[in-house]
Structures are given as structure tokens and as C-alpha cells.
Amino acid sequence: AQTVTQSQPEMSVQEAETVTLSCTYDTSESDYYLFWYKQPPSRQMILVIRQEAYKQQNATENRFSVNFQKAAKSFSLKISDSQLGDAAMYFCAYRSLKYMEYGNKLVFGAGTILRVKS
Amino acid sequence: NAGVTQTPKFQVLKTGQSMTLQCAQDMNHNSMYWYRQDPGMGLRLIYYSASEGTTDKGEVPNGYNVSRLNKREFSLRLESAAPSQTSVYFCASTLGPGAGTAFFGQGTRLTVV
Numbered sequence: 710a711q712t713v714t715q716s717q718p719e720m721s722v723q724e725a726e727t728v729t730l731s732c733t734y735d736t737s738e739s740d741y742y743l744f745w746y747k748q749p750p751s752r753q754m755i756l757v758i759r760q761e762a763y764k765q766q767n768a769t770e771n772r773f774s775v776n777f778q779k780a781a782k783s784f785s786l787k788i789s790d791s792q793l794g795d796a797a798m799y800f801c802a803y804r805s806l807k808y809m810e811y812g813n814k815l816v817f818g819a820g821t822i823l824r825v826k827s
Numbered sequence: 828n829a830g831v832t833q834t835p836k837f838q839v840l841k842t843g844q845s846m847t848l849q850c851a852q853d854m855n856h857n858s859m860y861w862y863r864q865d866p867g868m869g870l871r872l873i874y875y876s877a878s879e880g881t882t883d884k885g886e887v888p889n890g891y892n893v894s895r896l897n898k899r900e901f902s903l904r905l906e907s908a909a910p911s912q913t914s915v916y917f918c919a920s921t922l923g924p925g926a927g928t929a930f931f932g933q934g935t936r937l938t939v940v
Contacts, residue, residue, distance in 0.1 A: 713869070742927045754917060754931035761927070800869060804927065814860065814885060815919075815929055817869030 711736045713803050715818035722791045723826050729776075730786045730821050732801030740806040743777065743784045744815070749797040757799070760784065788823075796825040829853050833918050833932030840908040840939045848903040848935050850918030858921045859901035860929070861885075861893060863914040870917060876901055878923075908939045 713734045722728035734743070745757040760768045760777050767775050772792075776785045788795055801818040831852045840846055852859065857878045862870040872885030874893040882893050890912060892904045901920075905912060918932040 744928070746931075752915060752934040752936070754919075754934070756928060756930075759928055804929075813858075813921075814872040814875065815862075815870070817871075819867050819869050 711738075711803050711805065711816045713801050713816050713818040715801050715821050717821045718819070719822045719824065721824045721826060722788070722795075724791055724793060726791055727787060727789045728791055728823065730788075730799050730801075730823065732784045732786070732818055734782050734784065734801070734803050734816075736782070736803065736805070738805050738807060742804045742806070743775075744802040744804070745773070745775070745784075745786045746800045746802060747795075747797045748800065748820070749794075754800075758786065791825050793825050793827060796823055798822050831918055831920055831930050831932040833916075833935055835935060836933060838935060838937050840905070840937065842908060842910060842939060844908050845904065845906050846908065846937075847905075848916055848918070848937075849900070850902060850932055851900045852918075852920040852930070853899065854920060854922075854930065855898070856920035856930075857898070857923045859895065860919045860921075861891075861901070861903045862917045862919065863887065864917060864934075865914050873903065873916075905937075908937075910939045913937060913939045 741762045743760045747755045758770045772789045798820045802815045834849045860875045861873040864870045876882045876895040879898045916935045919929040
């Protein structure tokens with residue numbers, strides 16, 4: 710079974726600085742998606758960024774970028790120029806492309822709370 | 828553009844009471860999911876519906892039932908609520924079982940006393 714591990718329960722960053730959130734995963738599949746979701750205090754799960762495993766190029770969305778290391782099964786999120794609105798819980802998630810048990814469910818890590826200091 | 832809509836947003840139940848959480852999506856997605864979120868555990872799958880007319884158990888189905896009413900709607904029922912079901916519940920949908928991105932509802936915070 711696939712697992713996702715986020716080893717940092719909490720992180721802090723000063724406004725305007727850069728922070729990196731770590732994520733590792735375990736799978737025997739070669740084709741899959743990886744995601745970072747943001748959950749602010751409103752509880753809404755917001756997609757931050759998505760990476761397809763077959764793509765070597767790291768995904769980027771404005772101030773958010775990932776460092777995808779397929780061989781190492783590592784998928785970290787870098788937030789540049791941090792803003793107060795970035796404060797939230799961040800979840801790393803995995804999803805297989807191959808239809809399998811549980812309807813290709815998302816497998817989530819436990820989450821990292823990001824605090825942004827002004 | 829509503830996306831995925833869940834009701835209610837908050838609910839308090841007494842042990843033994845029943846309730847139904849409603850979920851509807853307007854994105855013409857085929858697959859729908861119910862997750863629960865507990866501290867330190869991420870989100871875990873309760874039930875899912877890969878397509879209209881099918882439902883299957885997820886990782887933690889005990890104490891729950893679901894109904895895929897039509898392509899848009901997927902409800903979650905607690906027949907006899909227990910304190911262990913105190914959690915935040917999320918409905919999500921994807922275009923299909925193999926499609927990538929899942930879109931989530933706003934979540935329901937349920938407390939069972």
C-alpha cells in the first residue's frame with residue numbers, strides 16, 4: 710500500500726522569506742500524481758500544485774514550486790516570498806493512475822502546519 | 828461556479844442519533860468520495876463511488892452508509908452516531924477513477940456528544 714510521510718508537524722517562516730515543506734512517499738507504481746493541498750482555518754481544501762510523475766520538469770505555480778525527486782520518492786514544496794495568507798495546514802497527497810482498490814483514492818500525509826510571522 | 832457543495836457545515840449530535848451529510852457537485856464528475864479528517868492522520872477514505880450506480884467501502888467504513896443518488900449527489904449517513912465519529916468530513920469528486928485532481932467541498936465539522 711502507498712504511504713505518504715510529512716516529517717515536519719510545524720514550520721515557521723518570516724514574511725517575505727522562503728520555506729520548504731518536506732514530503733516522502735512510498736509506492737511500487739511508476740505512474741502517479743502528487744499534490745500539495747492547502748487547508749486554511751476556513752477548512753477548505755485548496756489545490757496548490759500538482760505534479761505528474763512522468764514529467765521530469767518540476768511544477769511551478771507563481772510563488773509555489775516543487776522539487777520532485779522520483780528515484781528518492783521525495784516531493785517537497787517551496788514557498789517563496791511568504792505571505793500572511795500562506796499560513797495554513799499543508800497536505801502532501803499521492804494518487805495512482807492505475808485503477809485499483811478504493812477508486813484511486815488520494816493517500817494523504819498527516820500535514821504540516823505553516824505559521825507565517827510578520 | 829459552485830464546484831462541490833456540502834451541507835451542513837456544522838452539526839452536533841447525541842450518541843445514537845442519525846444524520847445524513849449531503850454532497851453535490853456541478854462539474855459533471857463521475858467519481859465521488861467521502862473522507863474524514865482527524866488530527867495527525869490526514870484524510871482517510873470512508874466510502875467512494877467510482878461512477879453513478881456504484882458504491883464501495885473505503886478504509887474506514889464502519890458505522891457509515893452511502894447513497895449515490897444520481898451523478899451529481901453522493902450522501903453519507905450515520906445510522907447511530909458514536910463519539911468516535913467526531914471528525915471533519917469532506918466530500919470530493921474527480922472526473923473519473925483515473926483522473927488526477929480531486930476537488931473538495933467545504934467540509935462538515937461533526938461533534939458527537
